[in-house]
Amino acid sequence: MNQFTKLFLNTLLILIIIPTTTFSQNIDQNDSAEEKLIIAAEEIMKEAGTCVLITLDKYSNPMVRIMDPFLPESDFTVWFGTTSKSRKVQQIKNNPTVTLYYQDSDDSGYVVIHGNAQIVNDKKEKEKRWKESWEDFYPNDREGYTLIKVSPKWMEILSTTRGILGDPITWKTPTVIFD
Numbered sequence: 001m002n003q004f005t006k007l008f009l010n011t012l013l014i015l016i017i018i019p020t021t022t023f024s025q026n027i028d029q030n031d032s033a034e035e036k037l038i039i040a041a042e043e044i045m046k047e048a049g050t051c052v053l054i055t056l057d058k059y060s061n062p063m064v065r066i067m068d069p070f071l072p073e074s075d076f077t078v079w080f081g082t083t084s085k086s087r088k089v090q091q092i093k094n095n096p097t098v099t100l101y102y103q104d105s106d107d108s109g110y111v112v113i114h115g116n117a118q119i120v121n122d123k124k125e126k127e128k129r130w131k132e133s134w135e136d137f138y139p140n141d142r143e144g145y146t147l148i149k150v151s152p153k154w155m156e157i158l159s160t161t162r163g164i165l166g167d168p169i170t171w172k173t174p175t176v177i178f179d
Contacts, residue, residue, distance in 0.1 A: 037176050040162045041111045041155060044104045045072050048111075052101040053080065053148075055091040055117075063091060069100075070129055076113060076152045076178065079129050083137070084121075084146040092117045098150055109159030112173075113152045120147040152178045 045051070053067045065088065070079040078100060082088060092098065100113040120126075129147055138145050156173040157164055166173045 033174070034176055036162075037155075037157045037164065037174050040109075040159050040164055041076070041157050041176070042072065043162075044109060044111045044157070044159065045102045047105040048102040049105075051078075053088065054099040054101065055088050056095045056097065057087075057091055058094060060095075063087065068131070076155060078113065078150045078152075080148040080150075081126075081129060081131070081134060081145060082148060083144045084119075085144060088148070089119055089146065092119060092148060100150060104159060104161075106161065108161040109157070109164065112156040113150065114154050114156075115150045115152040117148050117150045120149050122147075154178060 049068075050066050051069050053065055055063045057063050067080050070081075072078050096116045096118060098115060098117045100111075100115070102111040102113075104110060125147055126142070126145060130142070130145075134145075155176045155178070157176070158166060158173045164174055
């Protein structure tokens with residue numbers, strides 16, 4: 001066997017067999033692959049604390065900002081508080097397609113949620129979704145406080161520590177599609 005063949009086979013082993021073996025070893029026989037993805041996503045999102053909200057401006061340029069989300073609901077709906085005068089509110093009104101990005105706290109993975117956002121001004125919802133740490137941002141009795149609700153369409157998850165890896169050839173991350 002020549003050097004090129006050995007190098008090729010070793011590379012093949014590293015790129016295909018080892019990641020596949022690692023992934024399959026970490027899946028509990030009683031759990032489906034999707035359940036594992038959902039559990040990992042919940043853990044990453046809770047541990048992250050913050051996330052990135054990406055909207056599109058009127059020229060379709062991505063606008064990126066860090067946000068302080070509420071914990072995701074069981075269906076992965078995510079809520080945010082913001083001021084009604086922010087650019088993101090107008091961007092969502094113009095184009096509700098958004099992306100959320102959560103980085104794993106140990107930098108070993110991430111969750112990306114693609115969905116549709118809507119602006120919610122319901123008084124009961126706003127009372128339910130308030131953080132005392134925001135008082136300084138709304139000194140006039142929460143004047144201008146509004147909510148953003150993101151309903152997921154699909155979610156991508158990658159976590160090396162949990163054995164959730166992308167396709168060894170295309171690097172496409174595992175995906176959960178919501179109804």
